[in-house]
Amino acid sequence: MSFPRIDLLVAPADATELILLAHGGEEESREPAGAWRPAILRMWSFVPAARAGAPGAAVGLMRYRYRGWNGADPVADLRAVLDRLPARITRVVLIGHSMGGRAIVAAGNHPLVDGVLALAPWLPDGEPLVQLRGPVVFAHGTADRITDPAQTAAYAKRLRASGVPVALLSVAAENHTMLQRSPDWNALVRDFAAGTSYEPSLDSDHVDPLPHSKHADNAVRGVLDIAKARLSLRVVGRL
Template identity: 85%
Template sequence: MTFPRIDLLVAPPDATDLVLLVHGGQESSREAAGAWRAAILRMWPFAVAARAGAPGAAVGMMRDRYRGWNGPDADPVADLRVVLDRLPARITRVQLVGHSMGGRAVVAVGNHPLVDGVLALAPWLPGGEPLVPMRGPVVFAHGTADRITSPAQTAAYARRLRASGVPVALLSVADDDHTMLRRSPDWNALVRDFAAGTTYKPSLDPDHVDQLPHSKHANNPLRGVLDIARARLTLRIVGQL
């Protein structure tokens, strides 16, 4: 049997903060979440970005037991709670960055006492998803060309959260899809700024939407693929939690 864990990619010995990257998956599967799956590889450039934004923090990659959400079992949520509950005492603050199914998972555990910020990238937030009073800055970002998860459902969840009194920053990422490759530099900048604590200010305005700034280096999916390759060559797993 496999167990959920955090693979540390950046580990300053005196770090008290952790930026935790939570990968995507699929609706149903109990196959192992292998390290070379596209959903996990896509998160590696965000480790580089998080290191740039918070150089004193540890940066870790969540490793779920399974590829799937798996209905009411919500395995990625159970896994994430397990690793948060068993973090060493020196870690006193966690920022969560999740993509797709991982975005749904970080929202679900956003009220954990260690969590101080949630960034959900192209999250999978189906209708009727339970509202969670998340802690710290809450930021949702979704590409307008996403056909895998729904930008409209993300906006609907943000409106529900705002109506409940939780401020949310909602970002529209023009012309990008679920892979987040076309505008990879812009997504990286968002993760960097989130880790640095300089991201968009959450709002209670039900319909407020910000646009993710479009850099001159965007609109090139190949650049996004090269970002993954560079990050995979630059970083390595230096420990586990």
């Protein structure tokens, strides 16, 4: 793939809002970001959740040129697709996981962006501060050993100190794959898409727990959610 694109999975003809899902990746890799890699597959179950929260919106998967961060390639790709969106799209909500979480934060000051939900984001120490707009929510599992929830909290604290309200959510007993508590993550995506998520705060150390649903923690359920979405949905357009 020589250029970045958006694969649309939900595309109402009159949609003026786009919910864009940005998947994770690796620190360094120029390999193509293949459609069947686990990082992008993980985002598929969020498509029905986003559609349930915002039934009139288009929902798409971000497709980077490369699998790796490579010094910020996904940010350049994300900005490129945002710059060329059709004029009818007047609002974009970004939802990203891991490397995708880092990318949406870095590109979250784009004029079209009005909402950022970063799931287990990779926000290393010294990450440049970006003045984000719209609701800003960070959620991170306490058992994550791939990206550091403490670094996410530190970035949220810096944002709050700069005057940007942030909702910071702690997801108990969850790891980086976000599979153990899949229904709870789906509910968060749905509510964020609907505009009914957690209220962002300027309190430097405020953290909210992500509530447990009635479902028991079970990674198998999360895998089945992904498989169901992957088999029932198809790409209906590209931007």
